[in-house]
Amino acid sequence: MALTNDPREAARGRADNEAAQGTALVTSPARIEIPDSAPSDDDLLAPFGMEEHPTGGFHGLLEVIPTKADLVIDLIRxxxxxxxxxxxxxCAIEMMSTATSKNDIDRFGMFPFRASPRQADVLIVAGTLTTKMAGPLVRLWEQMPEPKWCVAMGTCTTSGGRFKRSYSVVQGVDRVMPVDxxxxxxxxxPEGLIYGLLKLRELVMARRGQWRTYVDRGPQRVAWEGDVR
Amino acid sequence: MRLLVERFPETARDLWTDEDTVEVQLPRDAVVETLRTLRDDPEFGFFMLADAAAVDYGIGHHFEVVYHLFSDRHPAWLRVRVPVERANPRTPSVTSLWTGAMFHEREMYDMMGIVFEGNRDLRRIYMSPDYRSFPQRKDFLLPDDAADSSAAGVNPLERPETWDLTTFSRELTSSAATYPPPDTQVDVPAEAYPHGQESADKSRPA
Amino acid sequence: MTAVDPETRIPDPIDLDRGEEARLRAAAGLAPPSAAAGSEYAGFELVGVPDRPLQTEREREMYTLEEGEMLLNMGPQHPSTHGVLRLVVKIRGEMVTDLDPVFGYLHRGIEKLCENATYTTVLTYVDPMDYLASMHNEHAPAIAFEKLFGIQAPRRAEYIRALVVELNRVFSHGLMIGFLALDMGGLTPILYSFINRDDVVELLAAISGQRMLFNFFRVGGVNWDVNDEFLSRLGTWHGTVMKSIGDNEKLITENEIFKGRTRGMGILSGKQAIAYGVTGPNLRASGVPFDVRKAHPYSIYDELEFDVITQQSGDVYARYLQRIDEIKQSLHLIDQIMDKMPHGPVQAQVPGIIRPKPGRAYGAVESPRGLYSVYAISDGGPTPYRFRMRDPSFISLQVMPMLMPGHLIADTMAIMASLDPVMGGVDK
Amino acid sequence: MDFSLLLGLGRFVLATTLLLLLTIPTAFVVIQLELKVIALMQLRLGPNRVGPRGLFQSTIHGFKVLAKEDTVPDQADRATFTLAPWMVYMAAAMSMLVIPFAPGFVAADFNIGVVYFFAILGLSVVGLLVAGWSSYNKYSLLGGLRSAAQMVSYEIPLTLSVVGVVLLTGSLSFSQIIAHQLAHGWNVWWQLLGFPIFFIASTAEINRAPFDLVEADSEIVAGPFTEYSGMRFGFFFFAEYVALFIMSAILVTLFFGGYLAPWPFPAQLGGFIGILYGLLWFFAKTYFFIFVAIWMRTTLPRIRVDQLMGVAWKVLLPLSLINLFLTAIAVVAFKL
Structure with missing residues (x-):
């Protein structure tokens, strides 16, 4: 039997097949008679611009609404x-320098540095993270509402940097919390940080940021105590 | 310098000088009285405590507390060295002379484990209160050094277990002024000592 | 390494409900969290008391609350604590009755790392300490190591050192003015300060190659000679620097609100300042003419003409004016240095790995925050045996518990900003 | 059923709904103005990416907070925590009802408009206090108490300075006040003392710099708003700017002739053109005072809480009483 995408043909075919082989366990119900004059799916879907895709599934005009709404939300974010x-x-000084007159990140709508984590979207970890500070920092991160993103600024933050050997330094902030x-x-x-923040914008628009995986995993406490060596 | 010899014939030892520093060694018992004289006597006038540091001369040797003093009457810094026993690292506090010695002494206590008698706020200043090592002692090895030394594989690091309440109930009983008790503090497990000692104990400077 | 048995370890209190936490605490011999006497909202007041037996007399005094008092925990993450300083403030209404600074949230163990690094590498480790005065951070160890090693930097190198150090002082003081205004609610001065700061760091980047942690000093000299870009930028900057400083002065100095909030606020007398070990502009604002550049002239400061500026009143406003005056003085010094700069090499002949003779050396410089000194002990090896740094802002913060009682919460910010602490230096 | 009553009711509901809907764009415009003006005063460019010259940046910010997670602290009082933003926002938005934008262009022309305005405006302090109390956060609590102390203190000089205007015009209705100004010139000329008192007190009443102690960033993290996120924070945020708009509008209405032009109002302009002409002048004057408020925010540091109280009780209150006294004498003596 030829493969077909038409459900009506498929239904007929299956019934014929079963009848011929005698494999139907129960007597098949009355065959679905579909008069040829009845409007086909194509006719019904035509006003909405829907058509079948060669690999299956449908595409159409109204599809724009749910998908493009996501795009708008991502653009806004x-x-x-x-x-x-x-x-x-x-790094905090250079982070402030990023916000000042010369390198003004207010241009990208990133300026109001919020003092309360409840109202912030991005946590820029600017500077060496020590074991004593790790707890408060993770708590800050958890206090931020979703969706949220994290930027690790500077080598100390990404890996421990020049203080990697120290007894009190966390060797990279990604040991205690996710980083985008x-x-x-x-x-x-400052130009480097702006470049990083623009990369973050791309992530947000592609919805590939950390918060998505964070949501998928479910909110979980990141074990920071056992992570440092 | 001559003045020092004249005024403190018994206590001052090991006098030494270079172009801008005069150095003197004092015994532990006489340090407060001598420093008080140095500060208040108009002949000396060392009114400012510029620095107070602790030095560890390695396992088997002693600690040393070093005070740097400034005077507007003398053209040199005065360096006062006070040896402190390693097994019983106690020395009198100079917070009664300079209130600003408080943070210096807290830092020395935190980093070296030297207990200053008479300091009313002697607690850890940098590490968490429940941290149980003294990182600037010479037997506290950084990870890479530990890997190079014969004590390889022993990690002297201790993380602050900030919320671990059980450690407090074990370690702290009534008086916490000398917490953690200095004589029970061992950074590297005891079995690592026979081999680890050589790499940690550097030759003492002259 | 303490192996914590997962069975006996008490989990994070925020995961526990209150009854369970109380039971576990009782088992561990700790006081229940809301054990205050009487008041219905006692638990709320006591948030901030450490979860452990109080250790010292001072701590017990601090964390014992009287009727009507409350603990307020500022930091380590707070918009105006200049980094990760944590202040536990005991308040009665808006009135501060006691204050306990808690450090260590940026303790990176620089001293220990320096003891495991060669003499040349030490100069890179000390950069991020007082990150607004990196040049000064390098200057003191360079002086101490040169004493240990028994060499002298060439005269041109000394002039270049003095030049970059004074440039650093200008932007550091400028930023202090901006932060002081920001902590008092003024939004604009910090941006004007940063314009000046960006100019200076680009200037220093032209000579050293880095914007913030310059790594410019070497044992026995400096890394590079002045170049054309540096000189042309210096000329441009020198023409415009007083504009941004002057803009800030116009905004702040005669502002009635600013004066009302800073005059007579946080008065530090000269005697107290000396007893507490306060140095630098904070000490000079209290009327004590102590400046390491005059008291123990290092580098070429004995060849330059300058006065030790002092203010008399010792309040926040005096500390602000002191910074403004010192900026002008630094510009004057820069003029002199550029006039007198001799020709010659900028780096003495030193071996790749320096092994000084055993000995001790003390090097002190006047950083924007005060007496910054290094005490180095050599045992003849390639690394310093002991490397000790005295950071001025660490010691200056001691006066906070003495100054604060009787002031309001808002004054905490003004007084702290006027002391100008940098947490990288405080915590090392 | 009386048809005219039904019509009036319908008109009221329609106008109220329209105005409430209009508060959101108003907040967007004022926020955008603040973003841009502060940026230019600080020698920055300000937002310039979204829309032409970054005009829609504030709108984007507004929709962003809409899409954020809404957190409630564990030990917060959930009911009051949820209610507080609404109280603050409604207090700001409801007082928009009585503002005469243009001749005949007013949602509800009460004969006790002034009383209604101050009664509604006073509600916002309850909202802030509730927000501070219910958050279970010490910074919020301090902020809430500050707001209570500040707004209750400043309402007295604020109201007393308006009583001078009321004495002068003899009416509590905003349209009557404007009509009086049409006949006798702007009130500011007759209230040279009353206007600065009202200006200072109203700045304090809506927590604008230099009186922004309630959400003092550098002292008490964000005051009562510290624990709020998402749209609840958005309501506080909008309410602040709606209140700024309304205070400027009321200032203009009471002292600067509302929708009247600086020169005599051309009588032949009626109907639609008249409304447009009035709207033009009204918005021009209002946005001028909004600009002044933003200017003050850029320039001035914040004052301290004891100085704040001192200004209210030691300076503004006696001055407003003197103003009231002088106005009363003048009204009686000159039969104004």
Whole structure:
């Protein structure tokens, strides 16, 4: 029997097949008689611009509404990323420099540095993370509402950097919390951080950011205590 | 310097000088009285405590508390070295002379485990209160050094278990002023000592 | 490494319900979290008391609450604590009755790392300490190591050192003015300060190659000679620097609200300042003319003409004016240095791995925050045996518990900003 | 059923709904103005990516908070925590009802409009206090108490300075006040003391710099809003700017002739053209005062809480009483 995409043909075919082979366990019900004059699916779907795709499934005009709504939300989110006003160390000064007159990230809608984590979208971890600070930082991250993103700024934050051997430094912030964008440099120039934040915008628009996986995994406490060596 | 010899013939030892520093060694018992004289006597006038640091001369040797003093009457810094026993690291506090010695002494206690008698706020300043090592002692090895040394595989790191309440009930009983008790503190497990000692114990400077 | 038995370990209290936490605490011999006497909302007031027996006399005094008092925990993440400083403030209404600074949230163990690094590498490790004065951070170890090693930097190198150090002082003081205004609610001065700061760091990047952690000093000299880009940028900057400083002065100095909030606020007398070990502009604002550049002239400061500026009142406003005056003085010093700079090499002949003779050396410089000193002990090896740094802002913060009682919460910010602590230096 | 009553009711409902819907765009416009003006004063470019010259940045911010997760702290009082943003926002939005935008262009022209306005405006302090109390956060609590102290104190000089205007015009209705100004010139000329008192007190009443102690960023993280996220925070955020708009509008109405042009109102302009002409002048004056408020925010540091109280009780209250006294004498003496 030839493979077909038409459900009506398939139904007929299956019934014929079963009848011929005698494999139908119960007597098949009365055959579905579909008069040829009845409108086909194609006719019904035509006003909505729907058509079958060669590999299966349908595409059409109204599809725009749910899919493109997501796009709009992503665009809105990408253009309004409020960082948390939080700096750990040297990089914090360059982070502030990113917001000042010369390198103005307010252009991208990232300016109001919110003081409260409840109102922030991006946590820029700027500076060396020590074991004593790891707990408060993770708590800050958990206090931020979804969707949220994390940018690790500077080598100390991405890997421990020059303090990697130290007894009190966490060797990379990704040991205690998820990170979306890593910005290298010690500290990165403001232009570097802006580049990282623009990369983050791309992530947000492609909806590939950390918060998505975070949601998929379900909210979970990140074990930070056992992670450091 | 001559003044020092004249005024403290018994206590001052090991006098030494270079172009801008005068160095003197004092015994532990006389340090407060001598420093008080140095501060208040108009001939000396060392009114400012510039620095207070602790030095570890390695296992088997002693600690040393070093005070740097500044005077507007003398053209040199005065360095006062006070040896402290390693087994019983106690020395009198100078917070009665300079209130600002408080943080210096807290830092020395945190990093070296030297207990300052008479300091009313002697607790850890950098590490978490329940941290149980003294990182700047010479027998506290950084990870890479530990890998190089014969004590390889022993990790002297201790993480702060901030919420681990059981450690407090075990370690702390009544008086917490000397917490953690200095004589029970061992950074590297005891079996690592016979081999680890050589790499940690560097030759003492002259 | 403490192996914590998962069976006996008490889990994170935020995962527990209150009854269970109380039971576990009772089993561990700890006081229940809401054990305050009487008041219905006692648990709320006591949030902030450490979860452990109080250790010292001072701590017990701090964390014992009287009727009507409450603990407020500022930091380590708070918009105006200049990094990760944590202040536990005991308040009665808006009035601060006691204050306990808690450090260590940025403790990176730099001293220990330096003891495991060669003399040349040490100069890179100290950069991120006081990250607004990296040049000063490198200057003191360079002086101490040169004493240990018994060499002298060439005169041109000393002039270049003094030049970059004064440039660093200008932007550091400028930022302090901006942060002080920001902590008092003024939004604009910090941006004007940063314009100046960006100019200076680009200037220093032209000579050293890095914007913030310059790594410019070497034992026995400096890394590079001045170049054309540096000189042209210096000329441009010198023409415009007083504009951004002047803009800030116009915004702040005669502002009635600013004066009302800073005059007579946090008065530190000269005697107290010396007893507490406060140095630098904070000490000079209290009327004590102590400046390491005059008291123990290092580098070429004995050849330059400058006065030790002091203010008399010792309040927040005096500390602000002191910074403004010192900026102008630094510009004056930069002029002199550029006039007098001799020709010659910028780096003495030193071996690749330096092994000084055993000995001890003390090097002190005047950083924007005060006396910054290094005490280095050599045992003849390639690494310092002991490397100790005295950071001025660490010691300056001691006056906070003394200054604060009787002031309001808002003054905490003003007084702290006027002391100008940098947490990288405080926590090392 | 009386048809005219039904018509009036319908008109009221329609106008109210329309105005409530209009508050959101108003907030967007004012926020955008603030973003851009502050940026330019700080030698920055300000938002310039979204829409032409970044005009829609504030709208984007607004929709963003709509799409954020809404958190409620574990130990917060859930009911009041949820209610507080509504109280604050409604207090700001409801007072928009009595503002005469243009001749005949007013949602509800009460004869006690002034009383209604201050009664509704006073509600917002309840909302802030409730928000501060219910958050179970010490910063919120401090902020809530600050807001209570500040707004209750400043309502007294604020109201007393308006009583001067009421004495002068002899009416509590905003349209009557404007009509009086049409005949006698702007009230600001007759209330040279009353206007600055009203201006300062109204700035404090809506928590704008330099009186923004309630959400002082550098002291008490975000005051009562510290624990709020998502749309609940958005309501507080919008309410602040709606209140700024309304205060400027009321200031203009009471002292600067509302929708009247600086020169005599051309009588032949009626109907639609008249409304447009009035709207033009009304918005021009209102946005001028909004600009002044933003300007003050950029320039001035924040004042301290004891200075705040001192200004209210030691300076503004005596001055407003003097103003009231002088106005009363003048009204009696000159039969104004």
């Amino acid at each position: 990408a253009n309004s990323l409020w960082p948390l006003l939080s700096g750990l160390s040297c 964008v890593y910005v290298p440099g010690c500290p990165p120039r």
